[in-house]
Amino acid sequence: MDGTLLEKMRTELRGPVIGPDDEEYGRARTVYNAMIDKKPAAVVECRDTADVMAAVDFLRENGLEPAVRGGGHSGPGLGLRDGAVTLDLSPLHGVRVDPATQTAQADGGATLGDLDHATHAFGLATPAGIMSTTGVGGLTLGGGHGYLTRKYGLSVDNLVSADVVLADGSFVAANPSEHADLFWALRGGGGNFGVVTSFDFELHPVDTVGVAITVWPLELFQDVMRWYRDFLPQAPADLYGFFASLTVPPG
Numbered sequence: 001m002d003g004t005l006l007e008k009m010r011t012e013l014r015g016p017v018i019g020p021d022d023e024e025y026g027r028a029r030t031v032y033n034a035m036i037d038k039k040p041a042a043v044v045e046c047r048d049t050a051d052v053m054a055a056v057d058f059l060r061e062n063g064l065e066p067a068v069r070g071g072g073h074s075g076p077g078l079g080l081r082d083g084a085v086t087l088d089l090s091p092l093h094g095v096r097v098d099p100a101t102q103t104a105q106a107d108g109g110a111t112l113g114d115l116d117h118a119t120h121a122f123g124l125a126t127p128a129g130i131m132s133t134t135g136v137g138g139l140t141l142g143g144g145h146g147y148l149t150r151k152y153g154l155s156v157d158n159l160v161s162a163d164v165v166l167a168d169g170s171f172v173a174a175n176p177s178e179h180a181d182l183f184w185a186l187r188g189g190g191g192n193f194g195v196v197t198s199f200d201f202e203l204h205p206v207d208t209v210g211v212a213i214t215v216w217p218l219e220l221f222q223d224v225m226r227w228y229r230d231f232l233p234q235a236p237a238d239l240y241g242f243f244a245s246l247t248v249p250p251g
């Protein structure tokens with residue numbers, strides 16, 4: 001991406017456009033998985049939906065490739081692509097809770113920590129993942145499971161509506177009565193259908209979640225898995241569990 005194009009893009013957006021020669025470039029291309037070392041042409045820190053629309057238009061009109069980053073937790077680092085322009089949604093992380101309808105609207109770059117923090121104040125929650133720094137965006141678009149899933153379903157089961165910027169730069173609401181096919185695709189189809197600038201979720205009364213970890217040596221892995229397989233289906237839906245195989249320490 002030549003310098004003139006970078007400069008032109010800067011004039012059309014409110015958020016900073018960070019290129020390879022900028023001091024901030026190293027920070028801007030960092031994702032959760034430290035094994036990822038991709039070099040985007042630029043990273044755009046989107047400040048609002050207008051920035052997302054302007055960026056999508058600019059990339060399309062100038063034949064540039066996009067990548068979208070929410071929380072940056074994707075294992076293969078899908079929020080970055082070599083030579084593409086990353087639309088970084090992390091500045092868009094507000095959450096608005098409506099206690100009357102028991103719903104929450106989370107911006108496209110919100111993290112699970114942002115979502116839980118906002119809903120917990122009202123004694124409410126929606127199923128999401130186990131780590132506060134994971135993005136609502138990538139997690140929800142991929143399905144989303146966590147502590148509340150056995151009782152209240154996946155994150156996508158609780159998705160009521162989504163605001164989406166499409167590849168032609170247009171803005172649509174996707175829900176069961178508007179753009180229902182897009183809504184269907186968003187609920188598990190990953191980040192391939194547009195840039196989601198906000199997610200509306202149904203909330204449920206949740207007070208406190210208790211967490212415990214049991215650690216077993218690797219030789220018992222099969223026994224513990226078999227026990228878990230038989231135990232969990234008949235356990236109350238309040239109970240959730242998952243496996244991780246870790247090297248300890250540091251795990």
Ligand SMILES: Cc1cc2nc3c(=O)[nH]c(=O)nc-3n(C[C@H](O)[C@H](O)[C@H](O)COP(=O)(O)OP(=O)(O)OC[C@H]3O[C@@H](n4cnc5c(N)ncnc54)[C@H](O)[C@@H]3O)c2cc1C
Binds near residue numbers: 068077
């Ligand atoms: C430590 C850790 C713990 C995890 N725990 C859980 C868990 O408990 N439950 C669970 O279900 N998953 C879990 N995951 C997996 C996680 O949900 C996925 O990696 C998910 O893609 C991360 O989303 P992100 O927004 O942080 O990632 P990103 O890397 O930012 O994005 C991942 C993909 O989603 C797209 N995307 C993100 N936001 C948007 C948006 N607003 N609009 C359009 N596309 C978007 C990106 O383009 C990219 O393709 C975990 C991952 C890690 C690393």
